[in-house]
Amino acid sequence: MATRKDAAMFSSVLLVLVLLCGPWAGCRAHNITAILERYPEYSLYNSYLTRTKVCDEINAHETVTCLVLDNGAMSTLAAKCPLAAIKNALRLLALLDYFDPPKLHALPSGSTLTSTLLQTTGNEAGNLGFVNITNLRGGRVGFASTAPGSKFDSTYTKSVDKIPYNLSVLAVSAPIVFPGLFDTPTAASSNLTALLEKAGCKTFARLLTTSGVLKVFQDAMDKGLTLFAPMTKRSRRPMRRI
Template structure:
């Protein structure tokens, strides 16, 4: 009985360890030691496709040499290069043995490009076929497509989670390289098309649209609240804001870096906004499925959709308006007429702005050991600091932790802890 229990615990520990290793792959680190793929690796990083790859537990990367990659990227925008890299990323595990033993000699597989919703019909699928002479070819699922790309060699295999294979050429089809460009797009028209007309009017009337345009070359992520977001119950009356505070609110809806949805999932700690270089919004822990939510410490908002992804600019829509604590503090402005649910006491109205609010400490004092003598030592006024961390939600113990490089390390550490716990349980049983 004891021997069977030991074998069961050992099997569980090995399984958990394998799962931890599988979730911890980082495609940039894997290819970093191969100079012949440096251009491919560079574009994986620039376009953030690396984050999409690292978030997948089962994936096959078809890698191009520097020569093949140079031919692909000439005269293409980063948005088009991004789609080409997505089409080279298969959402299944293929190693040389599997490639040469396809059922019926051919197989259709899904790629990252298909998951974007931009692929017309099945254009985000790739046809893998055993060709004459032992070659394996890859082509678009579009009927009549030629097998320009062929398997060359295996670079890395981690059964059955990650496979990195070299192929001779990119996989393309007519219409692949037609991504919208931020440079050629009217930003306000894009917001209006995405159902964010009120937000578009605000950024034009306040002049913040010029701030957005000036930041595009350095990297910019815009979050446009939808029409419903501006009609939400409990939203402060934005018409009562000063011009400066309105600008601050609108700049708070933008990050000073390129962050597509997959990259937002990997970020931790505070993320700077255009309103400040200090801690701004932070990803919410415990998000489910494909949802991505952000938090200010006062409120939170979910990424509803992506209306533009043109590296280094991406535009998402919010399902609510993020309220910066520096403007609204812990007591929002009076809500829209007829909604008194969040209206503060009139006598407290002067406490809206931090410069007029009493500063309260969020730092907890470490209790002093009790003395056996008669009376406790009185607390001195300087025992507790009188300032609080800027824009840091109370109790956020992870806000100052550095960003996880690939979004998988934390998962691996958690599973490793589970393995250690299993080992301890096994030791206690025997």
């Protein structure tokens, strides 16, 4: 038979669990990939969230709006961009504020500025990680980067799902881009070959470039890469871990 002491202990444990996992406790309030699994039309976008690990960044934020691309738009993006560039594009589609349809259509005239996951990266691209949200003609809502030369090619299509005031999933017509966004992988591949040459692996670096295998390593770099590279003859430097 349970004693009064046992009942008091059970109540204390229950209270601790409520405090630790309640919505006010800052626990993970959403799982974006699990939510999108219910919508097959966004399966390609969802798969790239997992491949790039942007899903972990989204889930780590208590308040976020995900601008998602359907399979057609995501396929177009994936066809022309390496994984590192896709990762930055997905980060730019994750707004660090809550926007649902009523809030979008209630925006005042002019543009509303909001930050994105790209802005939190701290690298050069992060300086361009802000998005303008603007009410366009005909009741449309457009999204554009704050970078010079950016256009409102991405427009709101529909609301997909939401957890009020924490997560909003909105479909948009196209990715948000700015000049140079997709050039990021070029710098990454240059850095890889430069590291190999500095480590005394010039011949191996040249073979990667001429054979086309460099792109395979380039796509893997964003998730972490350990590369065992043979050194050029007469070089006594140790192998480098990249």
